[in-house]
Every structure is written in structure tokens, then in C-alpha cells.
Amino acid sequence: MTWQALIYVTLKGSVLDPQGTAVTKALHAMQYTNVHDVRVGKYLEVVFDADNEQAANEQVQAMCAKFLTNPVIETYTYRLAEVAS
Template identity: 45%
Template structure:
């Protein structure tokens, strides 16, 4: 078994209304130092595999096909754990 984290973020320049709303709310809550907020997805995936190179390829394919929208989003894949079980 292998665990991976996938970070999906909006590309630079793409408007983030959700992030803007959160920034405004933080200002209202008196967090005056907040300059910018961007909100993305943090996806944890467990795979029945121990081959890290193959897993990364597969996770990138998942991201391209389903987890991210390549037109407006970037993603980063990271293997964080490999269990021998």
C-alpha cells in the first residue's frame, strides 16, 4: 500500500472568488495582516501498489483526467508513505 497527496491549485491569474470571500471574512474577524488567500484542494489517495514510479505516473493521469481541471488548475503529486503490507 502506498499513500499519495495531490495538491490542486488554481493557476496564477485565475480569479478565486472563494479565496476573496475568505480574505474578506478574515479581515472582518480582525486578521488585518492578511494580504491574499487562495483555496485549492488537498486530495489523499491510497493505492494498492508499491511501485513509486508507476504510482506517480498513474496519479498524474488521474489528476489530468478527473481530479484537476488542466485549463485553470495546476497540481502537484507527492508520495508520502509506502507500506510493505
Template identity: 55%
Template structure:
């Protein structure tokens, strides 16, 4: 059994309006030292796989086909045996 922790973020070239709004709110609260905020997604997936390589292949496919939009998002993941 493996647990994948997946992080999906917007590519640097893509405007992040949600991040801009949070940055504005932080500045309003007095946190003027914040220069940028980027918002992303974190997912946890538990899966049965024969080995770590098979789990990595499956998680990569899931990310490419469902969890991320490859046009505007990047993904990375951490995999641990549980």
C-alpha cells in the same frame, strides 16, 4: 501500497472568488495583515502499484484526467510507501 497526497490549486492568473470572500471575512475579524487567500483541494489516494515510478505515473494520470481541470488548475502530489 502507496499513499498519494494530492494538492489541486487554481492557477495564479485565475480569480479565486472563494479566497476573496475568506480574505474579506478575515479582515472583518481583524486579521488585516492577510494580503491574499487562495482556496484549493487536498485529496488522499491509496493505491497498489509495483513500484514508485508506476505509482507516480498512475497518480499523474488521475490528476490530469479527473482531479484537476488543466485549463484553470495546477496539481502536485507527495507519494509515500505505506
């Protein structure tokens, strides 16, 4: 079976986000002064094979912990969907 994982990676709340601060300031300069806060993260779409949903979940978590995210400063959530193979 083929699966698609949509992975959202964000900096942990306690970690400074200079890129988000820069975007906030740029939006203010464009007169969007009602913007309070911007946080910038990564979004990954991963298509892969797995025998069943449990194996698919385990693989996504392993890939995120080992490679796709930095667990010291980042956190992630994901959604998993089966796609037509």
C-alpha cells in the same frame, strides 16, 4: 505495494479565486487586517496499489490529468509515500 499520494490542487495564478477573496474579506472583518491574500484549493489523500514507484507516479499523474484536476484552470503538486500494506 500500497502507496499514499497527497495531492494539492490550486487554481492557476492567473485565475480569479472568488472563494479566496471571500475568505480574505471575512478575515479582515474579524480584525485580521494583516492578511493580504488567501487562495483556496483542494487536498486529496489517495491510497492505491502499484508495483513500483514509477508505476505509482504514472498513475497519480494520469488520475490528476483525467479526473482529479481541471488542467485548464488548475495546477497540482503531489507527494508519494509507500505505506505498510
